[in-house]
Amino acid sequence: MSETILEIRGVSKHFGGIYANQDISLDIPKGAIIGLIGPNGSGKSTLFGSITGYHPIDEGSIKYEGQELKRLRTAEIARLGLIRTFQQTHVYDEMDCVRNMLISRPMRGGDIRTLLHEPSAEDRDRAEDLLEFVGLASKRHLLAGSLSFGQQKLLEFAMALMNEPDLLLLDEPTAGINPTLINGLIDRLRQANERFGVTLFVIEHNMRVMMNLAQEIHVLAGGKLIASGKPKDIQNDPRVIEAYLGGS
Amino acid sequence: MAKTSPMQWIAALAFLAVAIAAPFFMPNNMSQLVDLMVFILIALSWDMLGGQMGYNSFGNILFFGIGMYLVASTQVWMGGYELAEYNSAKGGNLESFTVTAPIFVQSLIIGLLAAAILNFVIGLIVGSQLLQTRGHYFAVGTLGLGVAAGEFAGTMDFLGGGSGMNFIQPPDGVNLTQLLYFLGLGVVAIFFVFLTWLHRTRFGFVMNAIRDNEDKAEAMGLPTGRVKTFAWAIAAAFAAIAGGLYGAGKNFIDPTEVAFSLPTVGVWMLLMPLMGGKGTLWGPILGAVMFQLFKEFFWTYLFGWQRVALGLLIVIIVVFFPNGLMGGLKAISSRLSGKSGKGEAA
Amino acid sequence: MDNILTNIELLTTLAPTINLELIANGLLVGAIFALIAYGMALVWGVMDIINVAQGAFVILGGYVSFYFVNAMAQVAPNTPGILWIVVSMPIAAAAVALFSLIVFKLVIERILDRDLFISLLATFGIELVMQQAMNQIFTAEERVIDAHLPTFAFLDYMVNIPGSRLLGAVLGIVAAVGIVALVRYSRFGRAIRATAQNPRAARIMGIDTNRVYAMTFALNGAICGIAGSIVAFVYVLHPFQGLVYTLRSFAIVILAGIGNIAGVIFAALGLGVYENYSGFVLGPEFQDGMVFIIVPITLLVRAWIMRRKRQYLK
Numbered sequence: 028m029s030e031t032i033l034e035i036r037g038v039s040k041h042f043g044g045i046y047a048n049q050d051i052s053l054d055i056p057k058g059a060i061i062g063l064i065g066p067n068g069s070g071k072s073t074l075f076g077s078i079t080g081y082h083p084i085d086e087g088s089i090k091y092e093g094q095e096l097k098r099l100r101t102a103e104i105a106r107l108g109l110i111r112t113f114q115q116t117h118v119y120d121e122m123d124c125v126r127n128m129l130i131s132r133p134m135r136g137g138d139i140r141t142l143l144h145e146p147s148a149e150d151r152d153r154a155e156d157l158l159e160f161v162g163l164a165s166k167r168h169l170l171a172g173s174l175s176f177g178q179q180k181l182l183e184f185a186m187a188l189m190n191e192p193d194l195l196l197l198d199e200p201t202a203g204i205n206p207t208l209i210n211g212l213i214d215r216l217r218q219a220n221e222r223f224g225v226t227l228f229v230i231e232h233n234m235r236v237m238m239n240l241a242q243e244i245h246v247l248a249g250g251k252l253i254a255s256g257k258p259k260d261i262q263n264d265p266r267v268i269e270a271y272l273g274g275s
Numbered sequence: 276m277a278k279t280s281p282m283q284w285i286a287a288l289a290f291l292a293v294a295i296a297a298p299f300f301m302p303n304n305m306s307q308l309v310d311l312m313v314f315i316l317i318a319l320s321w322d323m324l325g326g327q328m329g330y331n332s333f334g335n336i337l338f339f340g341i342g343m344y345l346v347a348s349t350q351v352w353m354g355g356y357e358l359a360e361y362n363s364a365k366g367g368n369l370e371s372f373t374v375t376a377p378i379f380v381q382s383l384i385i386g387l388l389a390a391a392i393l394n395f396v397i398g399l400i401v402g403s404q405l406l407q408t409r410g411h412y413f414a415v416g417t418l419g420l421g422v423a424a425g426e427f428a429g430t431m432d433f434l435g436g437g438s439g440m441n442f443i444q445p446p447d448g449v450n451l452t453q454l455l456y457f458l459g460l461g462v463v464a465i466f467f468v469f470l471t472w473l474h475r476t477r478f479g480f481v482m483n484a485i486r487d488n489e490d491k492a493e494a495m496g497l498p499t500g501r502v503k504t505f506a507w508a509i510a511a512a513f514a515a516i517a518g519g520l521y522g523a524g525k526n527f528i529d530p531t532e533v534a535f536s537l538p539t540v541g542v543w544m545l546l547m548p549l550m551g552g553k554g555t556l557w558g559p560i561l562g563a564v565m566f567q568l569f570k571e572f573f574w575t576y577l578f579g580w581q582r583v584a585l586g587l588l589i590v591i592i593v594v595f596f597p598n599g600l601m602g603g604l605k606a607i608s609s610r611l612s613g614k615s616g617k618g619e620a621a
Numbered sequence: 622m623d624n625i626l627t628n629i630e631l632l633t634t635l636a637p638t639i640n641l642e643l644i645a646n647g648l649l650v651g652a653i654f655a656l657i658a659y660g661m662a663l664v665w666g667v668m669d670i671i672n673v674a675q676g677a678f679v680i681l682g683g684y685v686s687f688y689f690v691n692a693m694a695q696v697a698p699n700t701p702g703i704l705w706i707v708v709s710m711p712i713a714a715a716a717v718a719l720f721s722l723i724v725f726k727l728v729i730e731r732i733l734d735r736d737l738f739i740s741l742l743a744t745f746g747i748e749l750v751m752q753q754a755m756n757q758i759f760t761a762e763e764r765v766i767d768a769h770l771p772t773f774a775f776l777d778y779m780v781n782i783p784g785s786r787l788l789g790a791v792l793g794i795v796a797a798v799g800i801v802a803l804v805r806y807s808r809f810g811r812a813i814r815a816t817a818q819n820p821r822a823a824r825i826m827g828i829d830t831n832r833v834y835a836m837t838f839a840l841n842g843a844i845c846g847i848a849g850s851i852v853a854f855v856y857v858l859h860p861f862q863g864l865v866y867t868l869r870s871f872a873i874v875i876l877a878g879i880g881n882i883a884g885v886i887f888a889a890l891g892l893g894v895y896e897n898y899s900g901f902v903l904g905p906e907f908q909d910g911m912v913f914i915i916v917p918i919t920l921l922v923r924a925w926i927m928r929r930k931r932q933y934l935k
Contacts, residue, residue: 079494082931100931105496117494119487121554122480130480130497137498139505142478190495331738333745405917407924409933411671411737415871419916422864426910437906537864538749545742582753589746593739594731 032057032194032226033078033109038087040070040077047073049250050087055194060220060227062241062258064234066271069247071230072114075196079111080104091194106137110187111196114230116179120172124163124182127171128154131186157185161215162208176203181212188219194226195219201233213239238262246270286557287467294460298453305452309524311567312459316517317540318547318559318566319466323510325545326554327479328503329486330406334417335514336541337424338398340534342390342515343522344434349386350443353378361443362435369441376448387458387519391512398511402504409489418537425535439529442522452524459520466513470556482506486554514544538582543570546589552601561600628902638779643897645782649790651893653851655886656793657866658873659800660844666879667817667837668733673744674724675870676863677751678842681720682713682849683858684755687764689713690853702769703788706854710792714846721842725835733834748863755860766854789855796847800840801882813837817880865909872915875923 033055040048047070055061065071077084080101089096091109099107119127129146146154158164161181166174171182180203187195200216201209213236219225231237237244237258244261246254248270254261261267297308317339324330351361354374361372374382405416429437445451473479481502484492492499518534528534535541543566548554551562569588573581592599598606632640657679664672672678686709693705724747732740770784804810815823816833824830852858852866873892877884892915900908927933 080931083929100493102493102496102498105494110496111494113491113494117488117491119484119491121487122483126480126483130477130484130492131495132477134496134498137496137501139478139498139501142481142498142502143476145475146477146480186495325738331741333741404921404924407928407933408920411741412875412920412924414738414741415671415868416917416920419868419871419913422868423910423913423917426907426913430904430906430910538752538861542742542745542749549742579757580753583750583757586746586749586751586753589749590728590743593743593746594728597735597739 030057031055032092033228034088034090035074035078036088036090038074038077038089039085040073040082041085046070046250048077048084051247051252052087053245053252053255055226055228058220058224058226059242060217060229060240062237062244063228063230063247064232064237064244064261065247069270070250071247072198073250074247075111075198075230078104078196079109102137105190106133106135108133108135108191108193109196110190110192110194112180112183112187112198112200114198114202116176116183118171118174118179118182118186121170123170124158124167124174125151125154127182127186128158128189131189133189133191154189157188158182160188160218161185162211177205177208180204184215188223188225191223192225194228197227197229197231199230199232201231201236209233209236216240234262283557290560291460291464294463298456305456306524307567307571309452309455309459309520311563312456312463313517313521313524314543314547314563314567315463315560316459316466316520317514317544318551318563319463319470319556320510320513320517321544322548322553322555322559323470323482323506324503326548326558327474327486328482328506329489330409330503330507331414331545332417332507333414333537333541333545334419334421335510335544336421336535336537337401337417338394338511338514339518339521339540339544340421340424340428340530340536341397342387342394342518343528343534344428344440345390345393345515346383346386346519347440347442347522347528348434349389350374350379350382353382353385354443359433362433362440365435365438365441370444372443374443374446376446379443379446379449380454383454383519383523384458387462387516390515390519394515395508395512398508399504402507402511403500406500406503406507421535421541422531422537425531425537428535429530434530435528437530439527439533442526442528444526455520455524459517462513462516462520467556467560474556478502542589546592548599549597550592550599552599552603552605555601558599558601565600624904625902632902636779638776639901641776642780642782643901644894645780646786647894647897648890649782649786649893650855650896651890652790652793652797653848653855654866654869654873654892655889656797656800656844656851657848658870658877658885658889659797659882660841660848661867661870662874662877662879662885663804663813663837663844664841665874667813668729668834669737670729670733670740670744671737671871672841673741673867674748674751674863675841675845676866676868677748677755678717678721678845678863679849679852679866680755680858680860680863681751682717682846683853684759684764684849685713685716685846686710686850686853687766687858690766702767706766706768706788706850707792710796710847710850713850714843717846717849718839718843721845722835722839725838729838730831730835748867752860752863759858759860761860764853764858765856768854785854789851793848793851796844800844803840809836865912868913868916872912872919875916876919 031054036052038048038051051074063071076082078089080099084097091107096104129150132150158167161184163178163181166178174182180200184200201212204212216227220227241258244258245252246261246267253266253270254264298305321335324332348358351358356372408416428434434440481497484497485499485503489499522528525533547562547566548559550565552558573584577584657675661672661675664670689709689712690705728743728747732743768785768788770788772781772783774781804813812828812833815828816830820830869892873885873888876888896908896912899911
């Protein structure tokens with residue numbers, strides 16, 4: 028846990044005159060599970076967008092494995108092994124789950140000649156394994172667009188794992204998931220972290236999930252980082268309580 | 276899943292057998308058969324982007340027209356004549372520009388190859404820029420490009436200017452329509468096999484991914500820009516071949532009425548995949564066959580009003596049958612099997 | 622190449638007053654383009670449909686005006702032509718608005734919630750039907766209304782401006798002011814703007830959005846009818862000229878952005894001047910091509926600007 032995989036320093040991003048992220052600095056240690064919480068509109072998803080190149084940041088620097096990301100485009104960042112999922116699901120609606128998985132195989136160099144092959148048997152096995160892992164094996168030949176919101180979330184998670192990321196940014200992974208299945212999902216997130224060695228950076232509204240999962244939590248409010256620490260400390264931090272209840 | 280089923284191979288072979296036999300049963304309809312091969316080519320070529328990738332180009336006529344001019348010009352050059360001199364002789368002594376049968380055939384084939392290569396390159400250049408726009412913008416941007424090309428071609432005197440250019444006359448001993456038909460059939464077969472293969476590779480998967488959700492494809496690190504550009508370049512190459520065959524069959528190029536004719540071929544190439552079923556391998560082929568039947572029917576029975584009828588056909592298809600024949604068949608088969616499989620390319 | 626250089630030399634050193642003439646003429650036709658483009662932006666903004674048949678509507682309005690003015694000239698040969706030209710404008714507007722309503726009921730209403738490819742191809746089909754039907758009915762002969770207006774000369778005959786263009790611009794501006802005021806200040810206009818902003822909320826507020834769509838499309842038809850009756854005496858009418866107007870409007874709207882009236886006016890005037898210059902410098906045969914090519918060029922420029930913000934035109 029000593030090495031840092033993502034180093035965020037003084038990142039600011041404003042839309043019009045409104046700061047969505049203001050002077051945010053934090054580190055994500057390699058191999059950890061880190062949480063990001065905050066009230067609605069506090070800039071959590073904007074921070075994910077800043078990290079993954081969805082919009083250029085106005086100030087600051089974001090380093091992944093020592094490499095500056097801020098001039099790279101989304102796809103280039105993803106090819107370095109830094110993948111995100113979305114709050115609103117993004118799957119390939121008109122294709123079945125297996126094909127959604129096969130497309131998600133990593134594409135490290137970005138050389139399109141490597142695309143001129145049929146998917147290998149290994150890829151197919153891995154796709155089936157991961158669908159099994161998230162509990163979608165029985166749906167594998169259904170069109171992704173026909174799945175429920177929660178199932179699409181699971182599929183997106185499986186697709187992200189298929190991409191063999193080193194750092195995975197998950198935007199509300201349990202939103203829309205049947206509450207009885209949430210414990211299972213927490214397990215899988217932890218397994219993904221332990222078995223596949225994926226560092227997780229998770230936005231989550233469900234505090235119970237966060238307390239169970241994260242080793243360290245960062246709190247955003249009004250675009251600023253207001254607190255960081257162990258889940259237990261965060262839970263009792265007056266600034267955090269103020270941010271959630273005071274509606275700043 | 277992506278394996279081509281035996282049914283499809285049987286269908287393909289049956290189609291090929293009928294296509295090879297057709298000239299012997301319908302010797303009086305050879306020019307219609309040549310048109311059919313051209314239509315299948317441009318329908319398949321348009322559908323690579325429009326159907327499989329979700330980029331609806333209204334301007335693929337650009338490649339069609341450039342291909343046509345290039346084939347005509349290659350035949351003149353290889354016949355040993357100056358292009359400007361040849362075109363300025365129009366209306367007078369064009370008959371004096373003759374070529375031998377072997378030169379005619381060779382120059383036709385080389386012209387088609389050159390058209391394919393040049394338009395591949397043009398597709399790469401234009402695509403790398405224009406494919407950065409999406410949706411409405413891409414559609415109308417390509418439309419502007421396609422019609423602009425026709426206007427500019429009409430200003431170039433060495434290409435015959437606004438009054439167009441003739442193809443060099445086929446010498447005795449060359450059965451032009453038969454030659455064009457079998458060349459066309461050959462290219463259709465190559466293109467079909469190529470597309471069948473392409474849609475089983477990850478390249479084809481990525482094309483579908485771009486159609487379904489381009490933002491996601493980028494977030495997953497897929498090289499969407501390069502895939503789009505290369506796909507369009509390939510489509511451009513085949514559209515150019517189609518243009519060359521079509522022009523040679525008509526024997527005459529008018530810049531805005533034949534080569535870069537948006538209101539005819541330019542919009543037919545969108546209509547055919549729609550009629551058959553966008554985003555499928557067989558849809559554009561079936562659509563081309565259906566369209567050719569409609570068109571011949573209109574041209575035979577609706578003297579003067581055939582183009583109005585074709586416009587109405589477009590509106591009716593778009594409003595009432597947007598999923599085409601393949602879409603209808605799929606709806607029926609999925610109702611029977613309780614499953615749907617629109618994601619499969621073939 | 623040589624005549625292009627000669628033309629540039631004319632503009633820069635030999636006869637720089639030509640610049641004034643080109644700019645003035647460009648600005649005057651730009652007023653008509655602005656009117657047509659405003660209609661396109663209205664339909665686009667409110668209904669999310671790009672009306673490819675826009676130009677065909679304009680041409681149809683022109684033919685209505687042409688036949689009306691000709692008929693009146695025979696009925697009452699001693700009245701001034703300008704009178705009938707002015708009277709023909711509301712008639713052309715009403716005729717094309719009615720035609721638009723029919724098109725809306727038959728086609729547009731059924732494709733409102735479909736994807737953009739469907740609406741583009743459907744309106745393209747309407748464009749084809751209209752241009753071919755007009756070709757059959759009105760023939761391919763070029764038609765023009767002779768307004769019998771003098772050409773005004775300024776600066777010792779160095780700058781010549783046809784009176785018909787002047788009249789066209791004046792009438793176009795009057796019509797545009799009326800229409801913009803209608804959309805700004807009437808109840809109908811408020812319903813249009815509410816629907817454009819958020820159709821769901823508008824429905825909840827009790828606005829019959831389908832009726833708003835129908836009226837918007839009809840209003841656009843009226844705009845095209847008025848523009849067509851101006852085109853009929855400023856330019857010429859030809860059944861196949863419609864697409865040029867469609868693409869001009871599209872170029873103007875993407876330059877200006879939807880819902881930006883001032884932008885539409887500036888872009889339209891700019892396009893008018895640009896067209897006059899390119900026609901003069903390169904030769905008249907290049908004029909249409911230079912209009913068409915402006916569409917992909919403006920798109921690319923905007924795409925480049927947006928890419929810096931990591932956004933796309935879509």
